[in-house]
Amino acid sequence: MTTPTLPADFCGNPDEAFTIPAEFYTRQDVFEVEKERVFANSWICVSHCSELAEPNSFITREVIGESIAIVRGNDQVLRAFYNVCPHRGHQLLSGSGKSKNVITCPYHAWTFKLNGQLAFARNCIEVVNFQNDKFELSPLKVEEYGGFVFINMNPNAESVESQLPGLAAQLRTACPNVEDLRLGARFVTSVNANWKAVVDNYMECYHCAPAHPGFSDSVRMDTYGHTLHGNWTLQFGHAKSSEKGYSFNDATSNRAFSGFWAWPCSMFNVPPGDDFMTALYEFPVSADVTLQYYDVYFLNTELTDAQKKLIDWYRDVFSQEDLRLVESVQKGLKSRGYRGQGRIMVDRQRSGISEHGIAHFHQLVGKVHSAS
Template identity: 45%
Template sequence: MQETAAPVCTTPPLAYTLPAHYYTSQEIFEQEKKTIFARSWVCVMHKSQVAENNQYATAQVAGENIFVVRGRDGVLRAFYNVCPHRAHELFADGAGKAKNVITCPYHAWSFGLDGKLIHVRNAENVPGFCKDNAGLTPVRVEEFCGLVFVNLDMDAKPLAELAAGLNDEIRARCPDVDKLVPAHKLSYEMKANWKVVVDNYLECLHCQTAHPALVESIRMETYKHEVRGLYTSQVGQTRSGSDAFTYDSDAPNTDFAAYWLWPNVTLNVLPGDGNYGVFYMFPVDADTTIQHFEFYFRDSTPTAEQEQLIEYYKNVLKPEDLSIVESVQRGLKSRGYRNGQGPLLVTDDKTSAIGEHGVQHFQQMVLDALAA
């Protein structure tokens, strides 16, 4: 059995997976929270949750509780969900409509929706107290492809700049992406590391054996998988009337177009007119990932064809993937997984439908982030 000198070799014929302990170690998971999730653009919600002035929603990012709020001026902002006075949380988990002033439920410190401190009881009797230095701590936020992303790194480059090509591709296939509304949500607790879930998404080598209905629904000879830096694309022409997809012959999009965006979200433009699905993957610990799959359509009430699409994902594709990733997570802990690594099938064809170049690219990004 060949030993590997490095966790991942970037020379295609010698590419290996990350060592198994990268998927099972809680210590590495804690490091990932700091070096990956605290420094990356993380998708936290659909823009409809904060579409109106004063609407807010909370989210968890890298172990931090944050909230996103649209101000009275229409500007979207994000802050750590903590009062700078004595660290009480400002909002309970969830979403709603804030008043024009955010009041801490502990000592009633009051803040504007722009994060500025407005009122502190008894502050006038404290020499040198300065309200200008006691506002909420901001978090970077951007709206992108109909979604809301946040970044704890205030020096990060704009997502719109880092993934400009993705924005263009999504809008070319789904021009009304900003007008779509939530229609259905599937949620799963996966007993698998978040990277196992991403690895599984980033190759279709397993599709022939694990997803027969999907393969029947896509003209696999047209399927191409390309790496594009911060994101990847998997696109193939589909067959209408299959178990997965049914749409009118004049539908504006007849392709299955699946995009993964670093580190843990996938944006899927599905066949038909205005069919958009987003996989949100939220790591819990080294062995657990919460995944939400949300469907966004033109109307919150799905059509018959859209109901079929939802049922396919609910009853066929997602159970197949759930079984796969949980089996892999168990297998990664086996002594029989020799050397704790496996060879990746990476060829010179960087568009191959059955290559594992997407997995290699992602795993190298993980290593680079952990080493930064």
């Protein structure tokens, strides 16, 4: 079976656009193309910079089947490596935390400096022509950008700014203290949906009124808009305090919601308030599964009762609303009753409920799958 392609100008006319065909969400061969063309060649956001602020701190992430270790050396330099021992392939680190001054493989106890150099291999002096410098950890590119950490598997990749020009500056405008935030809560979910279905859901607020009553009661849709900036977009709307969603008082300086999407599938939300934001990291696993990290960040580390209540709302209400939606969509896309493509509801005025964000995203996807 031939892997399907799309015209290079797919969704070129947003006003009359239809979605990408259902098979682009469900076929594994399509996903294999995206693994190489998108995720092995794009800057992928993996964490907030605070998780790697201290010397010897590390995190691990799974991205398209690759385990990646990101480490802050005792020289303060941030580095990323494929999380695999060059001896026999065993993974070196798991989870996150603080390493010692070396990384020790659990299998045969080879040890590596935090800059990736092999420090010691047991019995190596008895091995003919053993050369330490031939067994360094395999690096990949890593950058701190806008308060967050990005990795790229393409050794020739240009900067994050070149992929997402202007995003860091706009993030800091929306959240001036973005780099001072700390992780308050994280929900990790294996979502039974294609990564593009997750992005589609984020790229429109057409569903907000019926599916997010708390959010809709907090954000004034008459002021809501979605602006497109190439590989990133911004959804913005003025907010009002609500017991169903975001609650704030007259002293709050930020009384707006700003939602940023960054290619390919990272989302950063700056809700009304002066001390927190959320981030969604989507790590595709297969055509039908996406691993989601849903992080909530605050300025303080000792959480207040109000912040704990907000975390409960994100975990039990808001995030669950979206998870149910995208998993239902993934099932529906496989139905013989679905006609293969859906109309993208782009209105003339590009209002707050217009789906022009989806048309924009599908234009980018079309270029990935173009035969030309």
